[in-house]
Amino acid sequence: MRLDTACLVAPKPKVPSMPTRRAFLLAGAMFGxxxxxxxACGYALGATDTTSGDSKQETQIDVSAGLEPTGDSNLDFLRRLALQAPIEDLEAQSPLFLEGIRIHVGDRYLWHGMNRMADRFLARQHTKWPRLAHRVFLQTIRAADEASLPDNGLSLKRKLPELDRVK
Amino acid sequence: MLRAGRPPTPQGQGGVTGPSAVAQGGSITVQVEQGTSSITVHTGGPTEQVIPVPPGGSVTIPIPNVPAGVVVVITSGGGLTKSILYVEVISPGP
Known part of the structure; x- marks a missing residue:
């Protein structure tokens, strides 16, 4: 006859993870x-941060004022690109846009578009820009006369060393 | 989704066509659409050179004395129908 050892130690009593109804209600209230x-905090942040990257350092742009007709249909089109169009549209039309900003160098609404492009450039998301457009983008900023630039254009020009580091 | 309107013009097509690169100190010949009286040449700044287009539409442009790597912008037409050609200035060969 074979004798096996038997464990006679009683198992540890299980402590319930939610010992009382009061604790359960407290945890629920804390979660709520x-x-x-x-x-609320997330909504507040999202509502104020409609732009990303460096363009959020710009002083506030009054988009509706910028979209009002100027009497120059070309400028109106360029402003729509700068303020309202998806970034992909602005990038696809960047040669035309860069021509426009060279002519309307004092237009802060167009410089908002340049800041949007700069955000993409700094994030190295400019690979789909038309050929050589990134170089003309930098040349345009470099050549812009500081005396004619609006505040957001001037701040972008001061970021040229940072932009130049992007290959 | 808003689309801003006019589709992008492929580079160097339409109004003005030409090479994509030129050696420093060289010149290039571009073809310009009939009916265009002049083209402009610049490097991104406010200063531009206006060159008349002869009959036949072939224009030889002396490239400004700029460092290699600079992009020369040649345009014809105006407004939203402007045609734009980017030409990269490269170092001359050995």
Missing amino acids: VGSMIGG
């Missing part, structure tokens, strides 16, 4: 409050 605060 946290969600509300987090949601």
